[in-house]
Amino acid sequence: MTLNRSLLTKIAIAVLLLAAIVAPIGQGNYITYVLTSWLVFSIAAMGLNLTLGYAGQISLAQASFMAIGAYTTALLTLAGWHWVLAMPLGLILCFGVGLLLGYPALRVKGHLLAFVTLAFNTLVFLVLRNEEWLTGGTFGLVGMPRPDFFIFKTMKQLHFYYFTLGITVFASLAMWGIVRSPWGRAFKALRENPVRAESLGVDTRRITLLAFAIGSAYGGLAGALITPLVQFIEPGSFGLAHSLRILLMVVVGGSGFFFGPFLGAGVVILLPEVLRFTEGYYLIIYSALVIVMLVFVPSGLIGLGGRLREKLWPRQQVRGDLVEGAAQK
Amino acid sequence: MNMPILSVRNIEKSFGGIRAVRDVSFDVQKGEILGLIGPNGSGKSTLFNCILGQLKPEKGEVEVQGRKVSGLRASQLNKLGVGRTFQQLSVFPKMSVLDNIILAGQEHHGSMLSRLFGPSDAGLTEAAERLISFFRLDHLRDTLAGSLSYGQQKLVDAAMAFMAGPSLVLLDEPAGGVNLTMLAHLKERLVAYNAEHGTTFVVIEHNMEFVMSLCTRVIVLAEGEVIAEGTPAEIRANPKVIDAYLGGGA
Numbered sequence: 001m002t003l004n005r006s007l008l009t010k011i012a013i014a015v016l017l018l019a020a021i022v023a024p025i026g027q028g029n030y031i032t033y034v035l036t037s038w039l040v041f042s043i044a045a046m047g048l049n050l051t052l053g054y055a056g057q058i059s060l061a062q063a064s065f066m067a068i069g070a071y072t073t074a075l076l077t078l079a080g081w082h083w084v085l086a087m088p089l090g091l092i093l094c095f096g097v098g099l100l101l102g103y104p105a106l107r108v109k110g111h112l113l114a115f116v117t118l119a120f121n122t123l124v125f126l127v128l129r130n131e132e133w134l135t136g137g138t139f140g141l142v143g144m145p146r147p148d149f150f151i152f153k154t155m156k157q158l159h160f161y162y163f164t165l166g167i168t169v170f171a172s173l174a175m176w177g178i179v180r181s182p183w184g185r186a187f188k189a190l191r192e193n194p195v196r197a198e199s200l201g202v203d204t205r206r207i208t209l210l211a212f213a214i215g216s217a218y219g220g221l222a223g224a225l226i227t228p229l230v231q232f233i234e235p236g237s238f239g240l241a242h243s244l245r246i247l248l249m250v251v252v253g254g255s256g257f258f259f260g261p262f263l264g265a266g267v268v269i270l271l272p273e274v275l276r277f278t279e280g281y282y283l284i285i286y287s288a289l290v291i292v293m294l295v296f297v298p299s300g301l302i303g304l305g306g307r308l309r310e311k312l313w314p315r316q317q318v319r320g321d322l323v324e325g326a327a328q329k
Numbered sequence: 330m331n332m333p334i335l336s337v338r339n340i341e342k343s344f345g346g347i348r349a350v351r352d353v354s355f356d357v358q359k360g361e362i363l364g365l366i367g368p369n370g371s372g373k374s375t376l377f378n379c380i381l382g383q384l385k386p387e388k389g390e391v392e393v394q395g396r397k398v399s400g401l402r403a404s405q406l407n408k409l410g411v412g413r414t415f416q417q418l419s420v421f422p423k424m425s426v427l428d429n430i431i432l433a434g435q436e437h438h439g440s441m442l443s444r445l446f447g448p449s450d451a452g453l454t455e456a457a458e459r460l461i462s463f464f465r466l467d468h469l470r471d472t473l474a475g476s477l478s479y480g481q482q483k484l485v486d487a488a489m490a491f492m493a494g495p496s497l498v499l500l501d502e503p504a505g506g507v508n509l510t511m512l513a514h515l516k517e518r519l520v521a522y523n524a525e526h527g528t529t530f531v532v533i534e535h536n537m538e539f540v541m542s543l544c545t546r547v548i549v550l551a552e553g554e555v556i557a558e559g560t561p562a563e564i565r566a567n568p569k570v571i572d573a574y575l576g577g578g579a
Contacts, residue, residue: 177445178445181444182432182435182436182445183444183445185424185428185435186432186435186436189421189424192421192423193419195419196420197421197432198402198407199381199403199412199413199415199419200404200407200433200436200493201407201433201437201493202404202436203436
């Protein structure tokens with residue numbers, strides 16, 4: 001049964017990857033751009049999913065890390081650096097700033113922590129808007145080049161999509177490694193019972209800081225991809241509303257589930273496009289769908305899938321204490 | 330006499346005007362099973378929390394194997410070989426029984442970085458499976474801990490406390506809310522573990538039958554003070570204890 005399940009998961013991943021490869025073929029530039037946005041926001045949501053979904057630390061600042069990654073990459077690529085060199089610097093900066101943002105989480109939890117991160121997002125927005133000499137202020141930065149890799153040039157929308165897909169696969173594999181490692185177990189323990197985790201030797205302070213730092217670095221990576229994708233960035237693209245949007249992706253997809261961010265980003269980015277045929281009503285329908293979903297399936301789309309699976313193919317398992325002779329075994 | 334594994338010296342702790350623990354001192358020798366009993370509000374849990382560094386006493390010292398541990402964090406104490414269970418259920422409900430127990434040992438293997446980049450198992454699964462078998466939980470290995478019965482979760486909690494191979498385990502009301510069959514099973518396993526590994530236990534418990542049949546020595550607290558100390562038989566016969574706690578029927 002376990003083997004079948006694992007085989008099914010592998011087949012599902014292969015099918016999804018294949019779908020991601022063929023999806024933009026024959027599509028126009030706009031659809032390919034939307035699909036690329038989906039990948040970029042999936043990376044940002046993957047980071048927040050680590051901080052919130054796995055480690056249980058609320059953050060309303062993911063867009064600000066996208067901003068730090070985006071502006072670092074933009075400034076460096078405009079100065080002539082190759083994207084491959086500029087991006088890691090953005091990531092390192094986000095990791096460091098994320099580590100610092102994690103410190104308040106050692107003292108405050110829940111809604112208070114949400115407000116701390118919200119204030120941080122606002123602070124980053126104000127710095128980007130006011131420090132015109134560096135960031136271009138409200139005019140933003142424009143004309144960042146797309147990276148070339150010898151014969152593979154990403155100037156065409158389709159090529160940039162495949163470049164982003166490659167980065168997304170790499171980022172996903174790294175995240176898969178993290179959540180399946182002892183660190184991943186420690187993140188979950190922090191979410192479920194920090195006092196017990198500490199009593200078992202888990203350094204909950206260090207693991208809290210790492211949850212913020214790694215999640216923020218993923219935000220930075222998404223930002224580093226936004227820069228060459230849009231080739232124009234301005235502070236308004238990284239405001240609080242965008243952090244809430246990334247949070248929505250995590251919650252809608254299924255917080256704490258590995259594939260949740262992909263589904264959530266799909267719903268938040270792609271659904272409004274699918275609903276465009278309804279013209280003026282699409283935002284109303286979209287909002288109503290999100291409300292209905294959150295009320296009836298708080299564990300997100302992955303949770304809904306789990307429920308359906310349990311209903312259609314229930315596991316042949318009885319409660320352990322009802323097994324004959326369980327206590328005497 | 331050998332150096333005590335746990336040494337509690339003149340611990341005092343107050344909350345506002347209430348002196349919860351008053352000048353409590355005792356030693357625990359290696360391999361002992363010490364019971365800490367007393368009526369509600371006698372200071373048992375406060376003393377436990379002072380020993381485990383979750384409360385800071387106003388006065389006094391705690392030593393583990395001769396090393397002062399006052400001010401250490403719970404994770405640091407755990408790495409010195411001190412395990413514990415909690416009064417309330419303390420498993421990780423959304424993790425399997427196996428993962429719960431592996432987690433309890435993983436921080437004792439390798440460095441922080443090797444836990445990310447090194448082999449993800451390092452023999453932990455095998456060690457966890459041995460403990461699962463020891464507590465006879467094999468049939469629940471892959472079950473989510475949150476879906477187990479109360480008594481089974483108590484067993485998982487105990488298994489977690491033993492995973493890192495501690496020399497001292499503090500058990501906070503292990504019998505609370507556990508049915509009689511499961512309780513007998515838990516006691517039998519604790520005695521077997523103590524005999525097999527020589528691990529020292531300090532047990533807070535209200536269930537007198539459980540304490541008296543499990544422990545080799547018992548300390549009785551009342552109003553924050555030690556009022557008696559001795560073997561279970563001596564404690565049962567002590568008039569002070571009968572008056573303060575056990576009552577005539579005990």
